[in-house]
Amino acid sequence: MTGTPDLHADDLHRSAQDPALAAIGFLNEVMSRYPEAISFAPGAPHPEFMRDIDTRALTDRFVAHLVDERGFAPDSAQRALYEYGPAQGLINGLVAEALGADQGIRADPREIVITVGAQEALLLTLRALFRHSGGDDLIAIADPCYAGIIGTARLLDIPVVPLREGEAGLDVDHLAAQCREAREQGRRIRACYVAPDFSNPGGARMPLASRHELLDLAEREDLLLIEDNAYGFTATEDDGLPGLKALDSRRRVVHVGTFAKVGFPGARVGYAVADQRVQHGDGERTLAEELAVLKTMTTVNTPPLAQAVVGGLLLDHGRSLAELGRSKAQRYRRNLQCLLDALDRHLGDDLPPGITWQRPAGGFFVRIDIPVAADLALLELSAAEYGVLWTPMGQFSLTDRCDRQLRLSCSYLDPDQIEQGVKRLATFLREEAAA
Amino acid sequence: MTGTPDLHADDLHRSAQDPALAAIGFLNEVMSRYPEAISFAPGAPHPEFMRDIDTRALTDRFVAHLVDERGFAPDSAQRALYEYGPAQGLINGLVAEALGADQGIRADPREIVITVGAQEALLLTLRALFRHSGGDDLIAIADPCYAGIIGTARLLDIPVVPLREGEAGLDVDHLAAQCREAREQGRRIRACYVAPDFSNPGGARMPLASRHELLDLAEREDLLLIEDNAYGFTATEDDGLPGLKALDSRRRVVHVGTFAKVGFPGARVGYAVADQRVQHGDGERTLAEELAVLKTMTTVNTPPLAQAVVGGLLLDHGRSLAELGRSKAQRYRRNLQCLLDALDRHLGDDLPPGITWQRPAGGFFVRIDIPVAADLALLELSAAEYGVLWTPMGQFSLTDRCDRQLRLSCSYLDPDQIEQGVKRLATFLREEAAA
Structure with a gap:
């Protein structure tokens, strides 16, 4: 684009400058720069349910x-x-x-x-x-x-x-x-x-x-x-x-x-x-x-x-x-179990200090607490060096309580991707997120 | 509904009490009470265009x-x-x-x-x-x-x-x-x-x-x-x-x-x-x-x-x-011409004093100026006694400039309905809206 701008961001309603939205933009951008990374970021429904809709x-x-x-x-x-x-x-x-x-x-x-x-x-x-x-x-x-x-x-x-x-x-x-x-x-x-x-x-x-x-x-x-x-x-x-x-x-x-x-x-x-x-x-x-x-x-x-x-x-x-939701719920429960099992398998033994995760009985998400800031810089490192993506929890919060948490979503992936992704994540966490 | 109310209208944001919206509600209600009336009220596209959409x-x-x-x-x-x-x-x-x-x-x-x-x-x-x-x-x-x-x-x-x-x-x-x-x-x-x-x-x-x-x-x-x-x-x-x-x-x-x-x-x-x-x-x-x-x-x-x-x-x-719009535009121009011709034919001679209308070259609407208030009471009378409906222009205005105006829409009707409707409207205007 060329020429002088017509408006300044400050001329617009401040909701357009929401920092969480900027973070989502950054996340999408990281995903597009590392297409080979396994992404635990999207909370979207599994692609298999987007077929055969007549x-x-x-x-x-x-x-x-x-x-x-x-x-x-x-x-x-x-x-x-x-x-x-x-x-x-x-x-x-x-x-x-x-x-x-x-x-x-x-x-x-x-x-x-x-x-x-x-x-x-x-x-x-x-x-x-x-x-x-x-x-x-x-x-x-x-x-x-x-x-x-x-x-x-x-x-x-x-x-x-x-x-x-x-x-x-x-x-x-x-x-x-x-x-x-x-x-x-x-x-x-x-x-x-x-x-x-x-x-x-x-x-x-x-x-x-x-x-x-x-x-x-x-x-x-x-x-x-x-x-x-x-x-x-x-x-x-x-x-x-x-x-x-x-x-x-x-x-x-x-x-x-x-x-x-x-x-x-x-x-x-x-x-x-x-x-x-x-x-x-x-x-x-x-x-x-x-x-x-x-x-x-x-x-x-x-x-x-x-x-x-x-x-x-x-x-x-x-x-x-x-x-209507039955087969989908089964799929998501299976994926969630698969994610929790993989975390146990790849991280549970010899767990680095300060790393814990919760064990929800449903939903799409697992939260991991880590001892360092789970910010966009750490995400970039995770994508570039370890080929795995996740969402910083801070972008879902108005406080600083979630700054050392990351969210994994299991909904969009297949079990073999989950297994492979957690393996990468475990290496990443051991090497980069230890206390 | 029974029991004490949970909220009062004044507890809610005032846009829910917009008077124009209340008027639209009244108009819909009049239309449903007089289903045989010919209605120049809806600005909706003609029903023929809602067919054969594959x-x-x-x-x-x-x-x-x-x-x-x-x-x-x-x-x-x-x-x-x-x-x-x-x-x-x-x-x-x-x-x-x-x-x-x-x-x-x-x-x-x-x-x-x-x-x-x-x-x-x-x-x-x-x-x-x-x-x-x-x-x-x-x-x-x-x-x-x-x-x-x-x-x-x-x-x-x-x-x-x-x-x-x-x-x-x-x-x-x-x-x-x-x-x-x-x-x-x-x-x-x-x-x-x-x-x-x-x-x-x-x-x-x-x-x-x-x-x-x-x-x-x-x-x-x-x-x-x-x-x-x-x-x-x-x-x-x-x-x-x-x-x-x-x-x-x-x-x-x-x-x-x-x-x-x-x-x-x-x-x-x-x-x-x-x-x-x-x-x-x-x-x-x-x-x-x-x-x-x-x-x-x-x-x-x-x-x-x-x-x-x-x-x-x-x-x-x-x-x-x-x-995409060509055949539709032709239909609406034909309807509009038909409406203007019918107004000339049924009202043009011996026009009651104070009644005029404009002659747009396009769009769905013709405005008629009358010498009395075009309000919801007059609309009710028009529906009940003359079998014809229109929209009070006042509901589209923030001023009182339109209080003696009514809007006719030609988009939803067929030429024979327009002809018949204008005939009824002409009688109504001569009898009820003369100066």
Whole structure:
């Protein structure tokens, strides 16, 4: 590019200069410079699930459903794939059925809004709940966390309070303390974002007692919980640990989900369950209906074509998210076990001091603690000299607590790549990350 | 719903209570209560264009393009429909080619971001350009205007300055005066939204001289123009009037387009051309690249499947938006002529005093001025007693200038419905809207 610049970065909204996003850019760039390196970085679904998706058969299936069960004329049902659709969504009924059958979430279609991925659901929820940008209302976020929730808060100028998250998930006492501290400052924590089941990147899982404590605290402090359930499907089926929304008898939880992992990411279909009643002068609406109003200002509708493909997937799998995700969950559990076994095999004996890792029972991620800074310079060295890539955990955190941690993702790799990658990683850690 | 409400409307961000959105809700509700009424309300594309869209053939075409021209391995090309894709888009090259061939816009793929409809492009552009929510920077908007731009400004708490728009489009002198006034108050107009070609709902078109004046003013006042080109394709092909972006030698214009009308709305694919250079500490980016960064916080990617369908449509139509839109433009010009002829035939003779209408040369809309308030009560009467529906122009305006205007849309109807509808409308206007 030539000539004088038209704008300076400082002229733009600061969310475009988010350091975590710059780090992701660097990571992608490193990956492209070392194409032969084995990468534990991408949290993307395994490529094998991107094959044999027959979109025509799936949309045909959904069109038949519109005609047979929802009273559409055949011509209108076909056109529904191509026209503007309702802002709230086309597949709300199917999603409600699946959540009821699989997760014990009783939701009416009016209490659900279908979104362009979980990311838009987070954006709409934060926008609705925070009356003023840059105001006295705060969002508390289990930290480390999915970069998208911090990004959304920054986009809307909503101040963020990071909360500690350990092996047993969100530290509920820390949230209680932060609520008190905010109150003393004349502010309040309006909402708390948490992924209780195999959080990204922490891999943490909240025990049942903490879930109840968190719900009680939310009621006591009059705050809403935003539950992100992207990785819950990887739990074993006899698991029996209910999500926050299934336990939510007081409508304190907005539940956010996605078809990116149980379906495929390119559909860009997610949803929010928001059954809270909102009083208007002229009656009541659900919070999901309010989110749909806001959605007319972000994307108008979730592409009907994409919703139809996802609707077809649900119809093809007994209207069940669990059934849709079953073979995928098996694959990811197998990969995770394979990763943990390889770490034991290649690092477990003669473990360098200061190196530990956690043993999650699900999700895509394993965290390794090392005794030196897991920064971009160390990543570059790991890629260049040892042919293995990972993600610095610091980029998922607002604090310095994760600066000596790295994240391994097992979702995108095959077992032989995992084995080979851990072998390289073990050499790298022994040689470069010893205390 | 039962029980006490969980939230009050005042607890939520005020954009959810936008009065224009409430009016749209009322309009939809009236339409559903009077299904036999002929409706000039929907600005949606004609249903005939929602048939015979072979999505499989279109995505196959696009996959072949990725392999043949962009060096994808066949397996990766197929997977690209289902995986996460680049935030900036998959079809940027095809859109750049089409804009160059059809509209004289020279843009590099790096200067384009593909979005979930034009709406997301507006959202990202406003977010990038306005550093602070509720700050001293203002957006000026040609008024009356597309409700989506006001909605986006409200969503981001950006203060709006309405500008006069007449038959000859945006009043450039009014913008100049508002820039001065803002400066005197220690504020500034950062950007101006304008649809120079057949605006919705005004149907206005800016002459060439005003376009140059507007570009000069933008340079002088250091503001950016956001050009919305949704209806430009309905101009006749020998028209020769260039868009703002084609005249933009100083990179003052962000050009926003959509495939909703030349393709189909359910694709939800739009784009922004943003070639402005943004200086960073470590080099330069295009503004489109900045918008792509922000997009990771709104929707992550535009669904690759939808982009592939649109890419296939472009490939099937000589990589030309004009060719893709040709038969549609013909249909809409025919409908518009039919509407204007019917108005002449049924209202032209013995015209009640105070009733006039404009004669746009393109677009979907005709505005009628009446001597009484064109409000929701009058609409209800029109539907109940005369069997004809229209849109009160007031809902597209931030001022009271449009309170005695109604909008007719010709896009969704067939000529015989237009004829019959105008007959009903003429009776209604003679009986209920006389001075």
